[in-house]
Amino acid sequence: MPHPPRRPSPPLLRRALQTLLGILALPLALAQEPAPPPTTPGHGSYTIVHVAKSRRQTADHSKFKILKGPFKDSDGPAVTRACLTCHMKAAEQVMATSHWTWNIAKDGKDGFGKSTLLVNNYCISIIGGNTESCARCHVGYGFKDKSFDFTRQENVDCLVCHDTTGDYEKEKAGWPNPGVTLAEVAQKVGAPSNRNCGVCHFFGGGGDATKHGDLDDTILKAPRAEDVHMSRQGAGMDCIDCHASDAHKVGGPNYVIPADRREQAKFAGESVSRMSCAACHSDSPHKSYILNRHYQKVACQTCHIPTYARGKLPTNTFWDWASAGRLKNGRGYKEEDANGYEKYNSIHGEMIWARNVRPSYVWYNGSLKFTRLTDRITVPADGRVILNPAEGSYTDPNAKIWPFKFHEATQPFDPILQRFVAPYTAGPKGSGAYWGDWDWDVAIQKGMDTAGLPYSGQHSFVKTSMLWPVTHMVAPKEQALACTECHKRNGLLAQVPGFYLLGRDHGAGVDLLGFGVILLTLLGVGIHGFIRFTHGSH
Amino acid sequence: MRRVVLYESFERFWHWAQALLILTMMLTGFEVRGLGLHLFGFQRAVALHNILAVTLLVLIVFAIFWHVTTGEWRQYIPTRKFLREMIAFYVTGIFKGAPHPVRKHRMAKLNPLQRLAYFGFKVLIIPVQVTSGALYYYYPNLQHALGWPPASLWVIAVVHVLGAFGLVAFLIGHIYLTTTGHTPFSNIKAMLTGWEDLEDDAYFDET
Numbered sequence: 140m141p142h143p144p145r146r147p148s149p150p151l152l153r154r155a156l157q158t159l160l161g162i163l164a165l166p167l168a169l170a171q172e173p174a175p176p177p178t179t180p181g182h183g184s185y186t187i188v189h190v191a192k193s194r195r196q197t198a199d200h201s202k203f204k205i206l207k208g209p210f211k212d213s214d215g216p217a218v219t220r221a222c223l224t225c226h227m228k229a230a231e232q233v234m235a236t237s238h239w240t241w242n243i244a245k246d247g248k249d250g251f252g253k254s255t256l257l258v259n260n261y262c263i264s265i266i267g268g269n270t271e272s273c274a275r276c277h278v279g280y281g282f283k284d285k286s287f288d289f290t291r292q293e294n295v296d297c298l299v300c301h302d303t304t305g306d307y308e309k310e311k312a313g314w315p316n317p318g319v320t321l322a323e324v325a326q327k328v329g330a331p332s333n334r335n336c337g338v339c340h341f342f343g344g345g346g347d348a349t350k351h352g353d354l355d356d357t358i359l360k361a362p363r364a365e366d367v368h369m370s371r372q373g374a375g376m377d378c379i380d381c382h383a384s385d386a387h388k389v390g391g392p393n394y395v396i397p398a399d400r401r402e403q404a405k406f407a408g409e410s411v412s413r414m415s416c417a418a419c420h421s422d423s424p425h426k427s428y429i430l431n432r433h434y435q436k437v438a439c440q441t442c443h444i445p446t447y448a449r450g451k452l453p454t455n456t457f458w459d460w461a462s463a464g465r466l467k468n469g470r471g472y473k474e475e476d477a478n479g480y481e482k483y484n485s486i487h488g489e490m491i492w493a494r495n496v497r498p499s500y501v502w503y504n505g506s507l508k509f510t511r512l513t514d515r516i517t518v519p520a521d522g523r524v525i526l527n528p529a530e531g532s533y534t535d536p537n538a539k540i541w542p543f544k545f546h547e548a549t550q551p552f553d554p555i556l557q558r559f560v561a562p563y564t565a566g567p568k569g570s571g572a573y574w575g576d577w578d579w580d581v582a583i584q585k586g587m588d589t590a591g592l593p594y595s596g597q598h599s600f601v602k603t604s605m606l607w608p609v610t611h612m613v614a615p616k617e618q619a620l621a622c623t624e625c626h627k628r629n630g631l632l633a634q635v636p637g638f639y640l641l642g643r644d645h646g647a648g649v650d651l652l653g654f655g656v657i658l659l660t661l662l663g664v665g666i667h668g669f670i671r672f673t674h675g676s677h
Numbered sequence: 678m679r680r681v682v683l684y685e686s687f688e689r690f691w692h693w694a695q696a697l698l699i700l701t702m703m704l705t706g707f708e709v710r711g712l713g714l715h716l717f718g719f720q721r722a723v724a725l726h727n728i729l730a731v732t733l734l735v736l737i738v739f740a741i742f743w744h745v746t747t748g749e750w751r752q753y754i755p756t757r758k759f760l761r762e763m764i765a766f767y768v769t770g771i772f773k774g775a776p777h778p779v780r781k782h783r784m785a786k787l788n789p790l791q792r793l794a795y796f797g798f799k800v801l802i803i804p805v806q807v808t809s810g811a812l813y814y815y816y817p818n819l820q821h822a823l824g825w826p827p828a829s830l831w832v833i834a835v836v837h838v839l840g841a842f843g844l845v846a847f848l849i850g851h852i853y854l855t856t857t858g859h860t861p862f863s864n865i866k867a868m869l870t871g872w873e874d875l876e877d878d879a880y881f882d883e884t
Contacts, residue, residue, distance in 0.1 A: 429723060432817045533827050622719040627711050639831040642711040642719070646835045650712070653842030660846040664853040667767075671857075674772045 186375035193329065201326040208322030215280040215315045216293035218325050223292060230292035232387035238278045240289065254282075256511035258559045260526055260548035260603040261344040261458060264512060267561030267586025268572065274313045276339040283312040284589075300335050301328040309338075333359055333369060336378040348452035352496060352544040353611040357450025365449050366612045383413045390414055392505075392608075416440075436638075438503075438539040440610050442620040446495045447544060447609045453480050453492035454544070461549040461600035463488035464577045471574070486564070486574045488549075498542030498609045500635050504531030507606060512592055515557050516601075523602040533637035540635055544607040551583055555595035562586040683786055683873040688749070691740045692868060698733045699844065702726055706841055730810055737803070752787050753796045760789040771857065781875055794847075802843055809837040 200206055205221045223230055233239050242252030250256035253273070258264050265273040266285075274282035279294045281287060288294065298307050298315070307324045308316040315321060337356055344350030348357075358369050367373040368381075382390045390413060412418060416439040423431040433442075448454040464485060466472070471485030480492035507527040510516070516524055531538025551560050562579065563586040566572025573582035579598055587594035625632045626642030633643065684692070705726040708714040717725060744750040762778035767790070770778070779788040787795065812819070812833045819825065858864035859874065867873035 427720070427724070429727075435817055536821050622723070626709070626719055638827050639834055641834070642709060644831065644834075645710070646831060646838070649835050649838055653839060653845075656842055656846050657849065660849045664849060668853065668856070670772050674774075 184374055185377070185380060186371060189375075189377065196329075200328050203326070206322065206325045208325070210321040210325070212317035212319075212321075213310075213314045214321065215296055215298070215313075218321050219280075219293045219295055219297055221325065222297045222328075229297065229387065230295040233278060233295045234289070234292070235386075236388045238389065239295065241277065250511045250513065251509050256513050258510050258512050258526065258561070260546060260550050260605050261350055261455070262564070263460075263550055263559075264561035264586075264590070266512075266590040267583075268563035268589040269565045269586075271312045272565045275309050275311060276342075277313045280313050280315075285591075298324050298328070299338065300331045302335060303327050303329040303332065305334055331377075331379055333378050336382075340378075344455060348448060348450070349455045350546075351607055351611075352447040352454035352456075353444065353607075353609045355448070355450055355452045355454070357452055358611070361450060364615055364618070367615055368613055369611070381414050381418075436533070436539055438541045440608075440613070441498075441500060441540050441542050443613050443616070444498065444542055444609050444611075445614055445618055445620050446497055447542075447612055448494045448496050449612050449614070451494075453478070453494045454496065455490055456493050456496065456544070456546060457489070457491035458487060458546070458548040458550075459489040460551060461488060463573070464579070466577065471577075485577075496544065497631070499545045499606075500540050500632055501529045501543050501606065502531040502533060502535070502538045502635065502637070503529040503541035503543075503608070504535050504538035506530040507608075510559065512559055512561055512590065514559075516552070516559065517557070518552075518601055523604060525604045525606070527606055529606055540632065542609040544609055546605045546607060548603050548605075549600045550603055551579060551598045552601040553583075553595050553597065554599045555597050556593060558592075559601075560587055560594060560598060561590050561592070563589060679875055680872050681783055681875055682871045683781070683783065683867055683875070684871045685747075686871065687743050689868060689871055691736065691743070694736055695733065695740075698729050698736065699848075702729050702733070703841060703845060703848075705729070710838065727814065730807075730814075734807065737807075752785065753792055753799065755792050755796050756789050758789060760793075763788055763790045767857075781873070783875075794851075798847065802840060802847065805836065806840045806844070809833050809840060813837055 203225075205224060206218075208217075210217045219230065237243055237252065240252065241254035242250070244250070253265055254270070255266070256264075262269070262273070268284075270285075270287075271283040278296050278299055279287075280296055281294055296309070296313060296315075298321070299309060302324050304324055304327050307319055310316050337354075337359065340351070341347055341354050341356045341358070342349070343354075348355030358366055361370040361373075363370045363373040368376045369378075379389070384390065417434075420439070422434050425431050462483075465483070466485060472483075473481055473485075474483040476482040476492075478492075481490055482492075483489050507529055510524075510526045518524055529541070529543070551562055552558070553560050560583045562573055562582040563571060564573045564582065566575050568575040570576070571578075571581045571585040573579065576582070580596065583598055584594055584596065620631070623642065624630055626640065628643060628645075630643055632640060704714060704716055705722040708716055708722040709719060709726065716722070759779050766775060766778050769775075777788075779785075781788075813830070816830050816833065820827075820830070855864040855868075856862075858867075863873070
C-alpha cells in the first residue's frame, strides 16, 4: 500500500515563529484582526477572467477551411483528423489520460477503472456487456466492447470537451448524435466550460445528480447559496479553474493515486495544488487562530459543505438491486414517492433519493481503497462490504476529517468464488440482459463471459457501501457548521474515532467525580454553617 | 480595637481581579465542556477563556513581583504552629463561641490553615491549571512534534477539568469561611476596603 507523501514540514524557525505568533495573537483572538485584502474583486470575478482569456485567443476556428467540412453525420473521426492537422500531438496526449483509458494502473496495481475491473454499487460495472451504452461518456468514438482500438488517434473525441455551442451530443459507443451538425460545432471550439465537464460528471450513475451528490447540472444556474465558486453570482468559476490541465491531463483524483487535495502540487510549476482550497484561500483564512488550526485535522469541506445535493435535484443514497425484477403483467414498471422521486424501478430495484443530505464524516488521507471484480471479498459479520474504505486516522499527519456521501446498496455477488460480479444489464429481450429477460443467473453468466471472468453459477446479494468525497457545492460562509455542531455530545462527529474532542468527550466518571467533590463541599459547609447559626455563635 | 490597613490596595486589586478572572473562566470553561451552560456561545466562550488565561498569567506575574518585593510572600509560609488548635476551633470551638486561637496581625494576617490552603492554591492548583491549560492550547502545535499518543489530549483535558472542579470546591469553602469573622461580612468588607479591626493585645503581643 503506497504511503501518501508526507506533508513537507515547515522549517523549524517558521514553526517557532508561528507558535510565538499564536501566543501573541491570543489576546487578539476576540479583537478583530485586520482582514487581508480580498484577492478577487467580488462576485462573478472569474467571469471577467474568462472573458478576458477568450479575447486573448489568437486563432478564430471559424476561419479554418478544414473545419468547414462538411462532415458526414456522426463522423466524429473526420473532425478529429481535421483537428489533428494543426494540433498534431493532442490525440496522443489525450490517449495518455484516464479520460481515454478508463483504466488506472500504478505502483503494480492494475484494473482500477471503468473499462477494467473496478466495481461500484450504482450500475456495478460496464465490462459485462454494457460498454456500448456507458461509453456515451467515453472521450472517444466507437468504444462498444473489448475490441475497441485504443491506439487509433482519430477515435479521440475532441468535441465533447471543446464544444462551446452546447449542441454537441454523444450516443451509444460515444458516436456523435447524427442530428448534430459537426462543422458548426468544430468551428466554435474553445476551452472546456462547466457544461462540457458536466455532460458526463453531472450524470454519473446513469442520471443527473445520481452519483456524486455534490455535482449536478443545477450548478450551471446555481444561486450563490448552492455553490459559491461555480455560481455566476458567486465567483463564477469554471471546473478547470481548479482542475487545471497539463498536456490534456486534467487534474483530479484517480482511483489509486491518493486524491490528496491538500498542499501537494499536482503539476510542474504549481507550488500547491490548484485543487487544494489553500491554493487560493491560504491555510489560515479565518480571523481566529483557533479556527485556522482546525486545518490540521479538519478538511475545509467538513464545515463549509454542511449538506450536499443543495440544488433542486435529489441524489441517490440507496440502490437495492436485490429487489429489482418485480414485474406487472410480465413488464417492468416504475413507482414514484410523494416527492416524485423514483422509489421503485424494475430495472434497478428500490431506491432512495434525497436532497440537502448531511454528509458522513471519516478520517481520510486522500486514499480510497477500491475493489475490483477479481478481488476476493470476505463479507464482514455485519454483512456490509465497504467497496472503497477511506484510509487515514487521527495519528496519520496527512489525514483529516472529511465529509462523504455514503452510498448504500445491495448488489449481486458470487458467494462461492467470493467475488463481485458484472451482470449484463442493458440489452433487449432475448439477449440475456437482465433488463430484457429478468434472469439474474443468465445475466451474470453472460456478463462474466463477456468480461472473461469466472462465475460459479450461483449468486447472492450483498450489502455494499461506497464513499464519495464531498468537495463541491461549497456553501456561503454564513452556512458553515457552527462550533457546537461537533463540539457537543452526540454531535456530527460522534462516530469519528481516535481522539479527544472538546465538548464531545467527557471521560468516564470525571464529571461525576467533580460534581461529587462540589456536592460534598456544599454539604460540609452547609452542616457546619447550620450548627454554627443554630448554636448562636458567630 | 485598632483599625489597620490589613490589605494593601494592590493586594485587593489582585485578589478581586483574580476572583473575577477565575469566575469567568469557570463559566466559560464549563460552557465549552458542555455542562449545560449557554452564556457566551461556544466560540466566544473559547476565545474569552483563552484571553482571560493570558490576562491571569500577566496578573500572576505582577502579583509574584509584588509579593517578592514587599516580602509579603512570607505570609504564606506554612506552619504547624497552632495548626491543631485551628482545626479544633473549626471542628468544635466555633460552635461554642470559643475565641479564635490565632490573632490576626499585620505581619501574620493568615492563620495556619489559611497559609496551608493558599499555599496549596498557589503552588498546586494554579500551576496545574496553567500547565494543563497551556498544554491543551498548544496541543495541536505539539502533538506531532513531540510524538505524543492521541490519548494524551484526553489526559491533559481530564487534569484540567479536575483542577477546575477543585477550584469550584475551593471557592465554596473559601466563601463560606469568610463568614467566620467578627460578623459574617467583616472579612469580605476588609478585603474590599483594606481596613480591619484588630484586637489591640494581639497587635502588641505579637510584635
